[in-house]
Amino acid sequence: MSNQDNYIQADNATNESPYIIKVEHVGKVFGTNTVLTDINFNVKSGEVICIIGSSGSGKSTLLRCVNKFETATSGAIYYHGEDINKIKNFPLFRTKVGMVFQSFNLFNNMDVLKNCTIGQTKVLHRKKEEAKANAIKYLDLVGMSAYVNARPNQLSGGQKQRVAIARALAMEPEVLLFDEPTSALDPEMVGEVLDIMRNLAKSGLTMLVVTHEMGFARDVASRVLFMDKGVIVEDDTPENIFTNPKEDRTKEFLKRVL
Amino acid sequence: MNFFEVIENIITNYWSWILKGIGMTLLVSIVGTIVGLIIGLVIGVIRTISVDKSNKLAYVFKKFINFLIGVYVEIFRGTPMMVQAMVIFWGYAYLSGGNTLDVTLSALFIVSINTGAYMAEIVRGGIISIDKGQFEGAEAIGMNHFQTMLYVVIPQVMRNILPSVCNEFIINIKDTSVLNVIGFAELFYVTNTIVLKNYQTFITYLFTAVIYFVLTFGISRILLLIEKKLAGKKNYVVLGSGNMDAESIALENNREN
Numbered sequence: 001m002s003n004q005d006n007y008i009q010a011d012n013a014t015n016e017s018p019y020i021i022k023v024e025h026v027g028k029v030f031g032t033n034t035v036l037t038d039i040n041f042n043v044k045s046g047e048v049i050c051i052i053g054s055s056g057s058g059k060s061t062l063l064r065c066v067n068k069f070e071t072a073t074s075g076a077i078y079y080h081g082e083d084i085n086k087i088k089n090f091p092l093f094r095t096k097v098g099m100v101f102q103s104f105n106l107f108n109n110m111d112v113l114k115n116c117t118i119g120q121t122k123v124l125h126r127k128k129e130e131a132k133a134n135a136i137k138y139l140d141l142v143g144m145s146a147y148v149n150a151r152p153n154q155l156s157g158g159q160k161q162r163v164a165i166a167r168a169l170a171m172e173p174e175v176l177l178f179d180e181p182t183s184a185l186d187p188e189m190v191g192e193v194l195d196i197m198r199n200l201a202k203s204g205l206t207m208l209v210v211t212h213e214m215g216f217a218r219d220v221a222s223r224v225l226f227m228d229k230g231v232i233v234e235d236d237t238p239e240n241i242f243t244n245p246k247e248d249r250t251k252e253f254l255k256r257v258l
Numbered sequence: 259m260n261f262f263e264v265i266e267n268i269i270t271n272y273w274s275w276i277l278k279g280i281g282m283t284l285l286v287s288i289v290g291t292i293v294g295l296i297i298g299l300v301i302g303v304i305r306t307i308s309v310d311k312s313n314k315l316a317y318v319f320k321k322f323i324n325f326l327i328g329v330y331v332e333i334f335r336g337t338p339m340m341v342q343a344m345v346i347f348w349g350y351a352y353l354s355g356g357n358t359l360d361v362t363l364s365a366l367f368i369v370s371i372n373t374g375a376y377m378a379e380i381v382r383g384g385i386i387s388i389d390k391g392q393f394e395g396a397e398a399i400g401m402n403h404f405q406t407m408l409y410v411v412i413p414q415v416m417r418n419i420l421p422s423v424c425n426e427f428i429i430n431i432k433d434t435s436v437l438n439v440i441g442f443a444e445l446f447y448v449t450n451t452i453v454l455k456n457y458q459t460f461i462t463y464l465f466t467a468v469i470y471f472v473l474t475f476g477i478s479r480i481l482l483l484i485e486k487k488l489a490g491k492k493n494y495v496v497l498g499s500g501n502m503d504a505e506s507i508a509l510e511n512n513r514e515n
């Protein structure tokens with residue numbers, strides 16, 4: 001076990017790549033349907049990258065390629081310089097590249113606390129007490145520590161998403177991927193989740209966020225990727241994307257959503 | 259002898275046989291249902307392993323395993339258990355040159371693999387009904403397939419399929435009567451033996467019918483109570499709307515425990 005830990009840490013320490021994630025010429029084809037074409041971008045430690053674009057443009061697929069829920073059909077994705085298709089300790093990679101879903105995906109058969117400890121005890125082999133203390137720390141951070149005994153179906157959407165974020169954080173990820181974390185929420189609950197994400201960004205967590213919340217992208221992102229029809233049309237600072245977009249497709253999209 | 263004298267005669271002379279018969283029927287039904295359920299769950303876990311197409315060897319191997327599972331399920335669901343019992347019991351004797359298997363072990367084996375074939379389909383339906391997000395939630399925190407199934411999926415599947423599993427148990431209580439063909443002394447076999455002594459076919463079988471009915475009816479009521487308990491508020495979506503404050507949830511959950 002400690003060997004496995006050292007393995008990643010040693011890898012971090014000696015890594016030649018300044019990027020946590022490096023996406024090179026990635027393409028994804030489902031059957032005859034080309035969903036991603038020649039995607040290139042990097043994620044550095046502490047960056048918050050927001051991915052925007054209309055529905056069906058391939059944002060979720062791209063995110064899912066990064067944590068290997070999907071396998072890219074061409075190109076390569078590197079985690080600290082290591083091809084994610086050849087990673088030796090795959091479960092550990094998954095804990096390092098966490099994911100928060102639109103539909104929360106809390107485990108229905110467990111209470112809030114168990115949701116946040118099961119991965120720690122079973123995947124990271126932490127002691128029960130340690131896992132519990134850690135879970136409560138992160139539940140506190142998202143303002144949900146009073147709900148440790150609640151079942152997912154007893155919570156509101158906003159509360160569920162906050163627990164889902166705590167569950168992901170409890171694994172101590174290096175990067176957290178968010179796939180439209182507020183899209184399934186009632187409008188009055190969007191704010192509570194975005195606030196937490198803002199705080200996480202401020203605390204230096206590296207984040208890759210697919211979102212329709214343009215305000216969040218503008219205020220929080222260090223970079224914004226605009227995607228259309230499976231390609232990254234523009235990759236720039238939020239100032240440039242929102243006030244001075246270069247591409248016509250970006251302008252059209254922003255005109256529609258702003 | 260009139261009707262009641264026959265009944266009295268059965269009870270006073272053969273009560274120990276009948277109790278043993280009931281015991282054997284329950285034993286083989288309970289063990290068969292539990293082992294069958296385990297077979298079904300193991301098959302469910304194997305069937306849901308996803309193998310990357312890029313790994314040719316693993317992919318072909320997985321297809322082959324799926325094929326074998328399919329053959330097993332179809333054969334055992336598509337032939338009568340009575341025939342399965344004869345083929346397995348006498349097949350062993352034939353192939354081993356005259357040795358016979360222990361009858362009780364054979365009975366347990368036959369009911370288990372027969373029930374396993376039905377359970378495999380019940381479990382498959384149960385797994386399909388689980389939201390894909392439950393699998394992804396588990397995989398996103400690094401769980402492997404086995405952990406995902408064991409900690410997240412199977413517990414939810416169990417709750418969903420519990421009524422069907424209980425139903426299989428009730429069916430087994432009745433259908434294990436066919437095991438008399440290999441000489442397994444369950445309730446039907448015992449009844450037959452009593453009839454050979456008292457020549458009261460109708461009354462003796464009527465008596466046995468009542469026993470079977472009491473068993474199945476009584477057990478199905480008990481199982482229904484258990485199901486209700488397990489499917490209580492704590493596990494089921496009844497509050498749904500969310501938006502409860504922490505104290506009322508804590509209260510609600512404490513009351514149930």
Ligand SMILES: Nc1ncnc2c1ncn2[C@@H]1O[C@H](COP(=O)(O)OP(=O)(O)O)[C@@H](O)[C@H]1O
Nearest residue numbers: 030033035053054055056057058059060061062
């Ligand atoms: N598993 C899949 N199989 C086939 N097609 C898919 C699959 N997942 C996504 N797609 C297709 O890929 C395209 C992009 O989808 P997606 O990545 O979900 O876009 P977005 O998240 O930007 O809305 C869509 O046309 C969708 O139908």
Ligand SMILES: [Mg+2]
Nearest residue numbers: 059060061180
């Ligand atoms: Mg999407």
